[in-house]
Amino acid sequence: MPLASKIFTGYRALGYVSNHVPLAIRYQEKTKEHYVITSVGKSFHTYNCSKLGITDISDRHEDDITCLVANDRQVFTASKNVIRAFHRGKQVIRTYEGHQRNVHLLLPFADHLISVDEDSCVKIWHIKTAELYLEIGFSNSTFQVTSLVHPVTYLNKILFGSKQGTMQLWNLKSNKLIYSFTGWKSKITVLQQAPAVDVIGIGLEDGRIIVHNIRYDETIVKFSQNWGAVTTISFRSDGHPIMITGSAPGHIVLWDLEQKRIKCQVRDAHRSSVSGMYCLLSEPLMVTSSGDNTLKVWIFDMPDGGPRLLRQREGHSAPPVKIQHYGENGQNILSAGQDSTLRSFSIVHDKYNKSLGSALFHKKRLKQPNLTKEDIKMPPITAFAAEPRRESDWDNILACHRGRRMATTWSYLRSTMGKYKFDHFKRSRDRENHHDTTATAVEVTSCGNFGLIGYSSGHVDMYNLESGLYRGSYGTPTAHNCAIRGVVVDAVNQVTVTGGADGTLRFWKFKAKQMLHELKLDCFISKMILHRESAMLAVSLDDLSVVVIDMETKIVIRVFSGHHHQITDMTFSPDARWLITSSMDSLIRTWDLPSGKLIDCFEVDTPVSSLSMSPTGEFIATSHVDDIGIYLWSNKTLYEHVSLQALPDDFIPMLIENPSTCSKTHELDDEYSTEELDSLSSPYKSPEQISNELITLSLLPSSRWQNLLNLDIIRLRNKPKMPPKKLKAAPFFLPTIPGLKLKFASQKDAIENNKVASRISFGLKQNLTEFGKGLQNAETDDDFDNVLDNLKEMGPSSIDLELRGLAPSEGGSSQVLLQFVKMISHMLDKKQDFQLTQAYLGLFLQLHFNEISLNTELCEQLRLLYMKNSAIWEELQRQFSQTNCLIDYLRAAKF
Structure with a gap:
């Protein structure tokens, strides 16, 4: 089956933490630690609560996860109408199928699992056998199930909440309705067991919170929040009578159940609805998750009893707009998202991820009352330039924002927004005429001292990043008479190139700001990038073509055409041999600059908004439209042989699925038996178990097989110099x-x-030896194993004598030679004693080359044996190359 891409393959995804699916909590008795489980689309992550370190990543589902729960042994997920049980948070061990609609509620109940679909069909399953125990049907018109809980000490009983605002208590063992609660005429969004027996916390869609005693059907206390529906409820169990609720806007409220009033509140705890909340047992800690891609741990140590943020993991809450590798080792990726934040993601470990903060107009105004971060937040970053050379001295990142004239500076080392904000027209006399002018392009010189900003008015300004002083403009008064689409500076600060929307490229002296040359292209310019080491300038045009210009000669050296939709981004390989482009038709193309041909093209799920290739050439990183993740694609040419021939004109790109947060190890449809489950939980595997996974060597000493092909030389060397004396x-x-x-x-x-x-x-004539007779009569695998065991006990000279005796002239036959070839094929199938297999086969071919060439059947068997042997050698070569690549990377990596 042909591969979709011969150069790149999916590696992993970055930036995923959680989504709108409520979190699940597990407590492991062995380690005495809580683990939190969050959904990230088609997979789920498991974190330890002590450090929020990721411990497990599940296999990839076929569809997005709709809900997940966990007990002390397993994790259960629902994806559409299929429910799966995971062992150790990784591998699927069991599936539960039978629902006709999508499942949206799950609840582990002793040895059973309760599931509810969108038609309010309730099914109870045996967890171990995956058999259906009971089915209860509700009508959505009268009782649409929206939540469920098992009241503590209520044997075999489940409490259901409905969209109509009523509740029903059922006995699952007898399949009977025990009691119906009148309700509160508002949709029940959440049911939560309180620390007290018979008491349930009920959250409603209209914002009311009811603490109800279901034994006597009496309401203990009522609360109401003005922020919309109650999304989650949790109770502290460390001795404080506190109930905590989450809301749709992301606020958290603490309610004092003894005094029946608000204890405190946390505004903007999350940027979106609080989807999951859990107070750890007997600890002053609380874990929350949200659809804003954050997971937070809070500790109750504030003077007013409120929570303080202890630790968190977060990613972009809105899709990234621009990504770029940072540094020479390629281990960090800068990403600017539509949430107006700038973040750095590490490809080595998630613990090195960090946020550079949100873009704010006036950060000091946050101290003013009734003013939130959203009120002073700047628009998202559309383009940025970074240079790590002077990161320890001053701000080293320059960014422009959507629809704004102002360009901002950032410090990567201090992980904060810089102190300078550049605006050319702020103190200009004609600033009234530039209300609609925006910054469209930025550049930071290779020395890290200067930053250049291009505007939609045609101005190009230069600033000193250390002092923030204005250092002049290009052109009189403007560099172009149209919007600036790109600004680049060469590696030695000698030439500046500006690109206008009208298709004009102008070359300037960097310091004197005098125009050196003007190049008119055939169409309007949309984007431009520069490879400083080779002085190659790539410019994408509105006619969907890409031109490559040599900055030294200032002429067009390559023109690449073939895109059918708008080009979104471009990047050079480190050696400037490849130009990689992406477009809105979801295609990623790789162009070979020396030949000027398209050498690779593949399709992804959604259009690429930005891409960047690492300075070491190991990965390309892509961000996609309406996707908050960053995807890494590994370069296969670094660890295996790849043919880089040009693609034919009628080439049809194939679709590659975006990589998940980990590699796919098991198919989700596979189910494991009890014995297989035991083998999964055991870390040890015997050689027989791994025979189909690895290639193993024999434990025989090398003197038994290493010199089989050199016995004639050894005999000649050991021949006495003087003949023996006659007695x-x-x-x-x-x-x-x-x-x-x-x-x-x-x-x-x-x-x-x-x-x-x-x-x-x-x-x-001599007869066959015991080895020859055993080989001649061998029919099954066990027979061949017995013959092989006999051969292993012999020394080199004996093996040579036995193999010589297989020839027809020495008492053997063609049938015995054929049997020996079948024995070698059997050894290759077992993938054991690999070095013995190669030694025996080499000696056999050396001794019987003439007989083999005259036998057609023997030649055909050897041809099949050659194909099998070549496949194993190719797999070994791939593993050796991959291992060497990994070792070289670890040697060069700086942790």
Whole structure:
């Protein structure tokens, strides 16, 4: 089956933490630690609550996860109408199928699992056998199930909440309705068991919170929040009578159940609805998650009893707009998102991720009352330039924002927004005429001292990043008479190139700001990038073509055409041999600059909004439209042989699925038996278990097989230099035994010697040895194993003698030779004793080359054996290359 891309393959996804699916909590008795589980689309992550370190990443689902729960042993997920049970938070061990609609509620209940679909069909499953125990049907018109809970100490009973605002208590063992609650005429969004027996916390869609005693059907206390529906409820269990609720806008409220009033509140705890909340048992800690891609741990140590943010993991809450590798080692990726934040993601480990903060107009105004971060937040970053050379001295990142004239500076080392904000027209006399002018392009020089800003009015300004002082403008008064689409500076600060929307490229002296040359392109310019080391400038045009210009000669050297939709981004490979482009038709193309041909093209799920290739050439990173993640694609040319021939004109790109947060190890449709489950939980695997996974070597000493092909040379080397001396003859009447030592023979020995001599003189043909007979009669795998065990016990000379005896001239036959080839094929199938297989096969071919060439059947068997052997060698070569690549990377990496 042909691969979709011969150069790139999916590696992993970055930036995913959580989504709108409520979190699940597990407590592991062995480690005495809580683990939180969050959904990230088609997979889920498991974190430890002590450090929020990721411990497990699940296999990839076919569809997005709609809900997940966990007990002390397993994790259960629902994806559409299929429910899956995961072992150790990774591998699927069981599936539960039977729902006709999508499942949206799950609840582990002792040895059973309760599931509810969108038609309010309730099914109870045996967890171990995956058999259906009971089914209860509700009508959505009268009782649409929206939540459920198992009241503590209520044996075999489940409480259901409905969209109509009523509740029902059912006994699952007898399949009977025990009691119906009148309700509160508002949709019940959440049911939560309180620390007290018989008490349930009920959250309603209209913002009311009811603490209800279901034993007597009495309301204990009522609360109301003005922020819309109650999304989640949790109770502290460390001795404080506190109930905590989450809301749709992301606020958290603490309610004092004894005094029946608000204890405190946390505004903007999350940027979107609080989807999950859990107070750890007997600890002053609380874990919350939200659809804003954040997971937070709070500790209750504030003077007013409120929570304080202890630790968090977060990613972009809105899709990234621009990404770029930072640094020479390629281990960090800068990403600017539509949430107006600038973040750095590490491809080595998630613990190195960090946020550079949100873009704010006036950060000091946050101290004013009734003023939130959203009120002073700047528009998202549309383009930025970074230079790590002077990061420890001053701000080293320059960014422009959507629809704003102002350009901002950022410090990567301090992980904060810089102190300078550049606006050319702020103090200009004609600032009234530039209300609609925006900053469209930015550039930071390779020395890190200067930043250049291009505007939609055609101005290009230069600023000193250390002092923030204005250092002049290009052109009189503007560099172009149209909007600036790109600004670049060469590696030695000698030439500046500006690109206008009208298709004009102008080359300027960097310091004197005098125009050196003007190049008119055939169409309007949309984007431009520069590879400083090679002085290659790539410019994308509105006619969907890309031109490559040599900055030294200032001429067009390559024109690439073939895009059918708008080009979104471009990037060069580190050696400037490839130009990689993306477009709105979801295609990623790789162009070879020396040949000027398209050498690779593949399709992704959604259009690429930005891409960047690492300075080491190991990965390309892509961000996509309406996707908050960043995807890494590994470069296969670094660890295996890849043919880089040009693609034909009728080439049809194939679709590659975006990589998940981990590699796919098991198919989700596979189910494991009890024995297989035990093997999954055990870390040890015997050689027989891994025979189909790895290639193993024999434990025999190398002297048994290493010199099989050199026995003739060894015999020649060990041949004595002087012939043996002839012994003095004994009297003729005393018979002797032939040999180097003088031995007298008895009359019986003399008779035997005469028989042997006479037998040799008659030239009788030799018979097969025990090894040859066993090989000739071998039919099953066990027979071949017995013959092989016999061969392993022999020394090199004995093996050579046995293999010579297989020839027809030595008492063997063509059938025995064919049997030996089948034995070698059997050894390759087992993937064991690999070095013995190669040694035996080499000696066999050396001894019987002439007989093999004359036998058609034997040649055909050897051809099949060659294909099998070549496949194993290719797999070994791939693993060796991949391992060497990984070792070289770890040697060069700086942790």
